[in-house]
Amino acid sequence: MTEKPFTSRVQHLFKHITYEQMAEESGGTRSASWWRHVQLEQSDRFNPPPPKDLPGIAKLFGATEEQVAAMIAHEFYGITRFPNLRSERERRFAEDLSALSEEDADLVLRLVKRLSHKADVGPNGQAS
Numbered sequence: 001m002t003e004k005p006f007t008s009r010v011q012h013l014f015k016h017i018t019y020e021q022m023a024e025e026s027g028g029t030r031s032a033s034w035w036r037h038v039q040l041e042q043s044d045r046f047n048p049p050p051p052k053d054l055p056g057i058a059k060l061f062g063a064t065e066e067q068v069a070a071m072i073a074h075e076f077y078g079i080t081r082f083p084n085l086r087s088e089r090e091r092r093f094a095e096d097l098s099a100l101s102e103e104d105a106d107l108v109l110r111l112v113k114r115l116s117h118k119a120d121v122g123p124n125g126q127a128s
Contacts, residue, residue, distance in 0.1 A: 005071040005091065009061055010038045012092070027056030048076035062095045 013022060019032035019039070029049065049057060049072060054065040061068060073079040097105060 003088070004041070004075050005088070006068075006075040007038055007041055008088070009063075009071065009091065010035060012095075013060070014039045022060060026053075026060040029053035029056035048072045062098055 010022070014035075017025070019035045022035040023030060023032040030053065051069075054068050058065045058068045063071075097108065100108065
């Protein structure tokens, strides 16, 4: 199965907002029906968003223009070699993490670090 980072992002957004909101929040870069076709995986493979649309899509995605360009290059052109391309897991967390206060972000980071060191913890929860 081919990874579809752009489509996956649109599908994630659709859980929270409508196609009309996607069109509006992206600055009108694409119509509501275009976002619908992407979400339903019916997008035209030969018609990726042009560079002029990157700022609006980046705003909608809560990402940088470079990240959106990488998603488009990956999905529409099969280009996958980019420095520091985020994994799907990182992309899923990025939007929610960005919305956190600094205090909450520090708490989440401590929790992630604690959980990632699970192998160092004994069966009773104590460090070994």
